[in-house]
Amino acid sequence: xxxxxxxxxxxRNELIEAGIELINEVGLRDFSLRKVATKCNVSHxxxxxxxxxxxELVGAMGEHVTERFxxxxxxxxxxxxxxxxxxxxxxxxxxxxxxxxxxxxxxRKTAYRMFRRMxxxxxxxxxxxxxxxxxxxxxxxxxxNPGVRYxxxxxxxxxxxxxxxxxxx
Numbered sequence: 001x002x003x004x005x006x007x008x009x010x011x012r013n014e015l016i017e018a019g020i021e022l023i024n025e026v027g028l029r030d031f032s033l034r035k036v037a038t039k040c041n042v043s044h045x046x047x048x049x050x051x052x053x054x055x056e057l058v059g060a061m062g063e064h065v066t067e068r069f070x071x072x073x074x075x076x077x078x079x080x081x082x083x084x085x086x087x088x089x090x091x092x093x094x095x096x097x098x099x100x101x102x103x104x105x106x107x108r109k110t111a112y113r114m115f116r117r118m119x120x121x122x123x124x125x126x127x128x129x130x131x132x133x134x135x136x137x138x139x140x141x142x143x144x145n146p147g148v149r150y151x152x153x154x155x156x157x158x159x160x161x162x163x164x165x166x167x168x169x
Contacts, residue, residue, distance in 0.1 A: 012050040014040050016064045019057055024103050027113070033057060065104045072097045135161060 018039040023031050033047045033054050040046070051057040076093030077086045098104060111129050120128065139158060142148050 011040070011042065011046065012060075013064075015047050015050060015057065016061050019061050020065065021103050023058075023061070024109050027110070031058075065101075068101070069097055069104075 015036055019031075019036045022036055022039055026035070031054070033051070034044045036057065037044045037047050047057065051060065072093050073090055076089045077083075080086055080089065083089075102108075108129060111132055112125060115122075115125060115128055135158070139154055143150060143154055
């Protein structure tokens with residue numbers, strides 16, 4: 001095997017970015033530290049100097065996306081947090097972030113694969129994705145709102161709704 005060159009620069013960040021791209025390309029099942037190393041053109045052992053295992057890399061990938069997302073949201077309302085348009089600005093920043101960083105939208109690609117497995121035609125993907133994401137985001141928003149109390153099992157509601165959608169096919 002040809003020896004990989006010594007890597008200069010921010011390898012940790014490069015591994016995270018390459019991991020995000022790779023997981024969108026191959027999915028979780030075929031994702032590995034070895035493949036991320038190959039994508040970064042470093043030795044297969046190199047990622048272990050930054051991450052003890054694949055779970056640690058995946059966790060770092062999630063933190064990376066969350067930090068960048070929160071930075072975008074904060075910047076969108078900086079100095080206007082209490083303004084009338086703050087919610088609109090946050091919504092626009094939310095949408096722009098994922099348009100600017102489509103590789104961060106693992107949810108979308110996973111949903112598209114699910115739609116294909118269900119036999120759904122591509123022509124309705126946008127509407128199905130919006131409905132699915134709205135349900136996921138809506139449940140998360142309600143459950144994290146301090147003014148809302150729900151004593152039921154949200155997983156049960158969510159799973160039953162997904163199963164109902166599958167039966168509609």
